[in-house]
Amino acid sequence: MPAKLLTHLRLLHPSLPTASMKLGPSSHSSRAIPLLYRIFPFKLKYHGLLLLGRDSPPGFRMLSAQPHRDRYFSRSDGRRSGREVGAVKARPKSLIEDEAELSDWVSDLRTDSLRGKLTSEDDDSDRERGFRGGRGRSGRNETKRRRRESDSEEFGESIRQRTPRSSGGKSYGNGRDSSRATGRFESKEDDEEFSPRTRRRLGDRSVRGSMTSPMRRKGSGRVLDDQRGSKPQRRNGGMVKAEEERRSLTDLISEEEEEEEEETEVDESDDGDDDEYVKRGTNSLFGAPSGESVRVASPEKSASNSYLSETRFDQCAVSPPSLKGIRDAGYEKMTVVQEATLPFILKGKDVLAKAKTGTGKTVAFLLPSIEVVLKSCAPERDQKQPPILVLVICPTRELASQAASEANTLLKYHPSIGVQVVIGGTRLALEQKRMQANPCQILVATPGRLRDHIENTAGFATRLMGVKVLVLDEADHLLDMGFRKDIEKIIAAVPKQRQTLLFSATVAEEVRQICHIALKRDHEFINTVEEGTEETHSQVRQMHLVAPLDKQFSMLYTILKDHIADDVHFKVLVFCTTAMVTALVADVLEELSLNVRQIHSRKSQSYRTRVSDEFRKSKGLILVTSDVSARGVDYPDVTLVIQMGLPADREQYIHRLGRTGRKGKEGQGILLLAPWEEFFLSTVKDLPITKAPVPSVDPDTKKKVERALSHVEMKSKEAAYQAWLGYYNSNKKIGKDKYRLVELANEFSRCMGLDTPPAIPKLILGKMGLRNVPGLRSK
Numbered sequence: 025m026p027a028k029l030l031t032h033l034r035l036l037h038p039s040l041p042t043a044s045m046k047l048g049p050s051s052h053s054s055r056a057i058p059l060l061y062r063i064f065p066f067k068l069k070y071h072g073l074l075l076l077g078r079d080s081p082p083g084f085r086m087l088s089a090q091p092h093r094d095r096y097f098s099r100s101d102g103r104r105s106g107r108e109v110g111a112v113k114a115r116p117k118s119l120i121e122d123e124a125e126l127s128d129w130v131s132d133l134r135t136d137s138l139r140g141k142l143t144s145e146d147d148d149s150d151r152e153r154g155f156r157g158g159r160g161r162s163g164r165n166e167t168k169r170r171r172r173e174s175d176s177e178e179f180g181e182s183i184r185q186r187t188p189r190s191s192g193g194k195s196y197g198n199g200r201d202s203s204r205a206t207g208r209f210e211s212k213e214d215d216e217e218f219s220p221r222t223r224r225r226l227g228d229r230s231v232r233g234s235m236t237s238p239m240r241r242k243g244s245g246r247v248l249d250d251q252r253g254s255k256p257q258r259r260n261g262g263m264v265k266a267e268e269e270r271r272s273l274t275d276l277i278s279e280e281e282e283e284e285e286e287e288t289e290v291d292e293s294d295d296g297d298d299d300e301y302v303k304r305g306t307n308s309l310f311g312a313p314s315g316e317s318v319r320v321a322s323p324e325k326s327a328s329n330s331y332l333s334e335t336r337f338d339q340c341a342v343s344p345p346s347l348k349g350i351r352d353a354g355y356e357k358m359t360v361v362q363e364a365t366l367p368f369i370l371k372g373k374d375v376l377a378k379a380k381t382g383t384g385k386t387v388a389f390l391l392p393s394i395e396v397v398l399k400s401c402a403p404e405r406d407q408k409q410p411p412i413l414v415l416v417i418c419p420t421r422e423l424a425s426q427a428a429s430e431a432n433t434l435l436k437y438h439p440s441i442g443v444q445v446v447i448g449g450t451r452l453a454l455e456q457k458r459m460q461a462n463p464c465q466i467l468v469a470t471p472g473r474l475r476d477h478i479e480n481t482a483g484f485a486t487r488l489m490g491v492k493v494l495v496l497d498e499a500d501h502l503l504d505m506g507f508r509k510d511i512e513k514i515i516a517a518v519p520k521q522r523q524t525l526l527f528s529a530t531v532a533e534e535v536r537q538i539c540h541i542a543l544k545r546d547h548e549f550i551n552t553v554e555e556g557t558e559e560t561h562s563q564v565r566q567m568h569l570v571a572p573l574d575k576q577f578s579m580l581y582t583i584l585k586d587h588i589a590d591d592v593h594f595k596v597l598v599f600c601t602t603a604m605v606t607a608l609v610a611d612v613l614e615e616l617s618l619n620v621r622q623i624h625s626r627k628s629q630s631y632r633t634r635v636s637d638e639f640r641k642s643k644g645l646i647l648v649t650s651d652v653s654a655r656g657v658d659y660p661d662v663t664l665v666i667q668m669g670l671p672a673d674r675e676q677y678i679h680r681l682g683r684t685g686r687k688g689k690e691g692q693g694i695l696l697l698a699p700w701e702e703f704f705l706s707t708v709k710d711l712p713i714t715k716a717p718v719p720s721v722d723p724d725t726k727k728k729v730e731r732a733l734s735h736v737e738m739k740s741k742e743a744a745y746q747a748w749l750g751y752y753n754s755n756k757k758i759g760k761d762k763y764r765l766v767e768l769a770n771e772f773s774r775c776m777g778l779d780t781p782p783a784i785p786k787l788i789l790g791k792m793g794l795r796n797v798p799g800l801r802s803k
């Protein structure tokens with residue numbers, strides 16, 4: 025690590041070592057097979073299922089329950105043959121990923137230290153630390169105020185024209201007849217230097233190394249344990265100052281736009297109790313997993329490529345009421361990840377599980393968690409603050425609500441067990457009341473709001489001391505820098521003696537390096553993504569299209585029209601880089617008379633919930649969205665996912681794409697990039713993304729789109745421009761040349777039909793480090 029970088033890092037984190045720290049290579053667990061033999065004594069005829077990760081750090085175990093590529097749903101195009109992709113291969117990162125870090129980045133500008141990644145915008149909007157004009161308001165304390173300061177401010181950026189590569193036919197329908205050029209990525213701009221995210225991670229790793237380097241840990245879990253209960257880390261003066269500046273800035277640029285505080289529409293469990301039922305359930309059902317009660321999917325079945333295993337739930341050691349709930353939900357067989365993880369979780373092990381999108385991870389952690397609640401003694405009736413036994417953390421409000429709703433489904437025959445959800449955008453007091461008045465053994469929360477409760481709800485911290493199971497859904501994201509502080513705080517607030525479950529569709533090497541902040545050392549790493557296969561689904565056709573910005577609106581419209589014509593049951597998600605760009609794209613498509621909804625962090629929670637519910641139930645609808653929908657959200661039957669502009673990173677690309685092709689269904693994904701964004705393709709080059717045919721845009725369509733753009737409100741364009749500039753400014757590759765960045769931003773402005781780029785407040789330009797850059801207008 026360059027000495028200069030280390031100096032900057034030390035500014036950010038006083039505990040950094042004085043010499044750069046090198047993390048040694050991971051060693052490899054040789055315990056995996058014997059242990060699995062003990063657990064699945066008759067199963068290891070399928071020893072092909074057990075893949076010892078060559079790179080696995082000690083204590084990790086890779087279990088591939090899908091040793092063969094799914095044939096059932098795969099297309100016979102042979103695109104994937106011969107690819108060698110490590111299941112958890114380390115790969116470069118490219119971009120700032122979540123809005124929480126955007127604000128950190130803004131703070132860091134003053135110190136000229138390394139930048140974090142730019143988030144496209146909010147995930148857990150309640151943590152909303154971004155830099156966004158508006159919604160700043162004072163709160164009870166710093167945390168609260170910071171949290172309420174809103175989602176990311178949007179910044180923005182633009183293009184260099186390059187002729188898109190031509191290709192054959194044009195269909196963006198179901199893709200069955202489309203030509204499928206197997207274009208190779210030329211990625212002329214392959215990273216020679218570290219991306220901001222990589223730099224940040226390097227720094228981060230050094231920070232980690234100083235405290236909890238997995239390579240030198242003897243009991244890495246213990247290091248964190250030692251931190252529990254300790255005061256939050258002291259920040260250096262520079263950081264404090266920067267944060268204060270950011271806060272005051274947020275206050276200054278507040279748009280006085282109070283977010284509506286409304287109750288979510290999450291089902292609450294009833295408050296019946298049935299202790300007898302609970303006790304009955306605990307009688308004989310909870311032995312350690314054995315070969316008789318749990319089976320791993322057979323290779324034969326895996327070869328069929330189904331996301332389902334051959335094991336039925338009723339073959340497992342779960343309680344009758346849970347089984348009834350499962351049956352009512354329509355589940356009979358376990359999915360591969362459920363089958364692979366359940367025995368370990370029921371046995372009380374900490375688990376890090378990786379399984380592809382849409383393969384039932386939520387049930388995989390909820391079902392055994394419910395069994396843990398059942399096993400625990402029922403609280404005394406007059407107990408004022410009954411303990412919370414299971415704590416599930418999700419990065420977004422939508423995901424938390426969804427998980428709570430899934431929990432309620434499974435709890436149908438467990439009347440005494442209650443689920444509550446605490447998420448941003450709702451009234452804290454209301455949540456406090458609900459948690460008081462109703463059973464709440466299982467709490468699903470977004471990190472920011474949970475911290476609010478820890479700090480501001482009387483008796484809440486005591487209730488958390490009852491936690492027996494801690495779940496981090498989308499764990500890699502939660503352990504990333506944007507959430508890290510909140511997660512560390514949360515971990516410190518729950519008992520050391522607990523079971524921890526980490527689930528995600530992506531587990532980057534960096535995450536494996538740091539997961540010990542939450543997991544015990546002897547945790548299980550259960551990887552159901554076969555080594556050498558992609559993390560995406562074979563039945564999802566992935567394409568990329570490179571086109572100059574000024575053609576993108578017309579192309580988007582053409583792609584959508586073609587898809588709609590091709591599939592009457594269309595259901596499309598269009599992902600955009602930031603909330604304000606999302607709003608702009610939605611406005612344009614609406615002007616073009618398409619059936620469009622929009623969802624992003626600038627919308628009130630009640631609106632988000634409404635739109636999300638509508639999209640879940642509908643067909644024939646297009647949802648234009650920011651990354652609030654990128655992870656975990658389970659919209660059934662999405663036929664097409666379009667990603668416009670640079671995804672925050674490789675993982676985000678995979679999660680966004682994962683909104684289609686769920687539960688073994690087919691789907692399509694199109695990544696629409698400008699020529700100068702093409703470098704991103706190198707970060708996903710192991711995925712089967714082919715070059716899309718360039719849609720032919722007829723002059724009428726072009727005019728129609730221009731007209732639609734001219735009808736979009738100026739305010740919307742201004743906000744999109746600023747957001748766009750900010751987003752790309754924080755990208756190391758694009759943001760490093762400010763002159764070029766501004767050129768591109770102004771190109772974007774012209775694409776919206778503006779002759780002059782909108783003026784941006786001086787203060788914001790200053791924070792972006794763009795003051796006095798020619799081509800920008802300030803106000």
Ligand SMILES: Nc1ncnc2c1ncn2[C@@H]1O[C@H](COP(=O)(O)OP(=O)(O)OP(=O)(O)O)[C@@H](O)[C@H]1O
Binds near residue numbers: 354380383
């Ligand atoms: N055993 C099962 N049989 C059939 N369907 C199931 C089963 N378990 C879960 N499902 C359904 O599968 C769908 C996807 O589940 P879920 O949202 O938990 O996936 P996921 O793996 O968490 O996806 P993501 O990675 O996108 O978060 C949901 O609609 C869920 O109800």
